[in-house]
Amino acid sequence: MPKGKLPKLARYRNGDMQNAPYGLYRFTKIPVSSLGYLTEAVKRVGDGAYLHGESVLGWHGLADVNPRYIYVASPKRVRRSFPGNLKVLVGKAGAPVTEYEGIPCQPVADATLECRGKVEHKRLVQAAHEARQ
Numbered sequence: 001m002p003k004g005k006l007p008k009l010a011r012y013r014n015g016d017m018q019n020a021p022y023g024l025y026r027f028t029k030i031p032v033s034s035l036g037y038l039t040e041a042v043k044r045v046g047d048g049a050y051l052h053g054e055s056v057l058g059w060h061g062l063a064d065v066n067p068r069y070i071y072v073a074s075p076k077r078v079r080r081s082f083p084g085n086l087k088v089l090v091g092k093a094g095a096p097v098t099e100y101e102g103i104p105c106q107p108v109a110d111a112t113l114e115c116r117g118k119v120e121h122k123r124l125v126q127a128a129h130e131a132r133q
Contacts, residue, residue: 035059038103041070041086049074050097050104052089054118056111059100063112063119063127073106 016029024043033039038059042049051059052073058065073091082088098107106114108131112124 045072045074052106053114056105063123
């Protein structure tokens with residue numbers, strides 16, 4: 001869709017479409033899933049972005065983590081500014097990425113390894129056992 005077309009469409013939709021910051025739009029009449037905030041965070045960062053580290057473990061309910069920020073990795077440099085609860089990390093080129101419920105994520109095993117030193121060792125071992133089941 002041409003760049004200028006979406007804002008015009010949002011104006012003429014009689015409130016059906018809401019402009020979210022950073023160039024995203026929401027349809028107000030379509031229910032949002034409980035994972036909508038994670039999808040939005042990944043989309044804000046751009047192409048190739050994916051959930052990373054503690055955010056992956058927290059979403060899956062592993063290792064008893066409740067991250068203060070949503071960690072998103074991007075293989076490209078991102079210069080935009082983001083909300084305070086979103087931290088953008090530099091992802092490794094060619095890093096494995098998988099999708100859970102339509103959201104690009106770092107695989108759980110890699111996220112567990114990534115959290116070494118940030119999360120207590122016992123919790124990570126427990127998370128690995130839970131993830132296998």
